[in-house]
Amino acid sequence: MDDSFEAGVSLPAGYVLHAHACLPSTIDEASRLAQEGAPSGTLVLAKEQTAGRGRRGNPWSSYAGNLHLSCVLRPRLSLSQMSCLSFVASVAAGHAILPFLGNPSLLQYKWPNDILIDGFKVGGCVVDVGPSLASEDKPSWVVLSVGVNLCKAPHGMDYPVSCLKDLGLLVDGEAILSFFCTELQPLLKSVEDQGFETVRAMWMGRAWGMGETLSIDVGDGLVYQGVAEGITAEGALLLKKYSGEKVTIPTGHVMRVPDKIDAGN
Numbered sequence: 001m002d003d004s005f006e007a008g009v010s011l012p013a014g015y016v017l018h019a020h021a022c023l024p025s026t027i028d029e030a031s032r033l034a035q036e037g038a039p040s041g042t043l044v045l046a047k048e049q050t051a052g053r054g055r056r057g058n059p060w061s062s063y064a065g066n067l068h069l070s071c072v073l074r075p076r077l078s079l080s081q082m083s084c085l086s087f088v089a090s091v092a093a094g095h096a097i098l099p100f101l102g103n104p105s106l107l108q109y110k111w112p113n114d115i116l117i118d119g120f121k122v123g124g125c126v127v128d129v130g131p132s133l134a135s136e137d138k139p140s141w142v143v144l145s146v147g148v149n150l151c152k153a154p155h156g157m158d159y160p161v162s163c164l165k166d167l168g169l170l171v172d173g174e175a176i177l178s179f180f181c182t183e184l185q186p187l188l189k190s191v192e193d194q195g196f197e198t199v200r201a202m203w204m205g206r207a208w209g210m211g212e213t214l215s216i217d218v219g220d221g222l223v224y225q226g227v228a229e230g231i232t233a234e235g236a237l238l239l240k241k242y243s244g245e246k247v248t249i250p251t252g253h254v255m256r257v258p259d260k261i262d263a264g265n
Contacts, residue, residue: 009174012182015041015071023068024051027128027145030070034130034141042072045177052147053126066163067123067148067173071184076192078137082129083235083250084196085144086113087203088187089125093146094206096179097122100169108208111228111237112251115148116208117169120162123148144184148176159255196233204230209256214239216252224249225257 011017016039023029023046030044049062062068077084090109098104101117108116115123123146130141149163150171164171190198204210209228216224216237226241236248 010178011043012178012185014185015043015181017043017045020044020046022046022048022050025049025053026068026070027053027126027143030072030143030145031128031130034072034143038072040072040074043181044070044072062147063149063152063154065151065173067146067150067176069147069177069180070143070145071181073142073144073188074140075142075188076138079129079132079139080137080234081191081196082127082139082142084191084199085127085142085188086125087196087199087231087235088184088191089113089127089144089146090115091199091202092180092183092187093123093125093148095183096176097148097164097169099175099179100164100171108206109203110208111231111254112235114208117162117164117167119208120153120160120167121149121157122153122162122164122167146180150176196235200231200233200235207231209254213257215255215257216249217255218249218252224252 026044026046046068048064049068052062093115094107106118110116113125114121126145128143129139133140150173151165153161153163214228226239229238229240232248236250240246
C-alpha cells in the first residue's frame with residue numbers, strides 16, 4: 001500500500017475503527033471516546049498527528065504515513081497490573097512486524113516500551129490509564145497506543161532511530177494494523193487469565209540490553225548505572241549496581257554504557 005490507510009481495512013471481530021486523516025493526538029481522541037462510553041476494542045487511527053505524545057508526555061514525532069494508533073480497552077486487570085500493558089503492546093506490535101522481517105533475530109524490545117530492529121528504534125508504546133472505578137481496584141478504561149515508523153523517522157535523537165522503509169522492509173501498513181489487532185487479543189487475555197508471566201517471557205526472549213551495563217535516567221537528576229538482569233512481575237527493570245546492590249526501577253530513559261563509570265549510584 002502507499003502511505004495512507006483506509007477505513008475499510010480488515011480487522012478481527014471485536015474492533016471498531018475510527019480513521020482520521022489528521023488529529024492532534026490519537027491518545028486524546030481515544031480517551032475522549034472512552035470517557036463517553038466507547039467499548040473495549042475502539043480503535044483510533046490517524047494518518048498524521050499534529051501533537052502526538054509518547055511516554056511521560058514527551059512529544060512524539062508523528063509523520064504522515066507512519067502508524068499512529070490508539071485502542072480503548074476495558075481490561076479485567078487491577079491498577080497494579082497496568083504496567084504489564086506496555087509489554088503486551090510491544091509484543092503485539094513486534095509480532096505484527098515479524099512477517100515483513102527477513103531475519104527475525106533483528107527484532108528486539110527495549111525496556112520499558114521501545115521496539116527495535118537491528119538496534120534502531122522503529123516504534124514505541126504508551127499506556128494511559130483512566131479514572132478508577134469507585135467500588136473496584138481497576139480503571140474504568142485504558143488507552144493503549146502504538147506508533148510505528150513505517151516510512152519516515154525523526155532526526156537528531158540521542159539514540160539510533162529508523163523506519164521500516166529505510167531498513168529495507170516491504171511494508172504493508174494495513175496488514176501491520178490487522179496483525180497487531182489479531183495479536184493483541186490473545187496476549188491481553190493471557191494476562192487477564194494467567195498473569196504476566198507468559199507475555200513477560202515473550203518480551204524477555206527479545207530483550208535488548210539484558211546482561212549489559214546500562215544507564216537509567218529516572219528524572220530529577222537521578223541516574224542509576226549497573227547490569228540489567230531482567231524485569232520483575234510488575235514490569236520494573238531489575239538492575240544490579242556496581243556495589244552489588246539490586247534495585248528495581250519502574251520507569252526511566254535507558255542508554256547503553258560502553259565502559260564502567262561509577263557515579264555513586
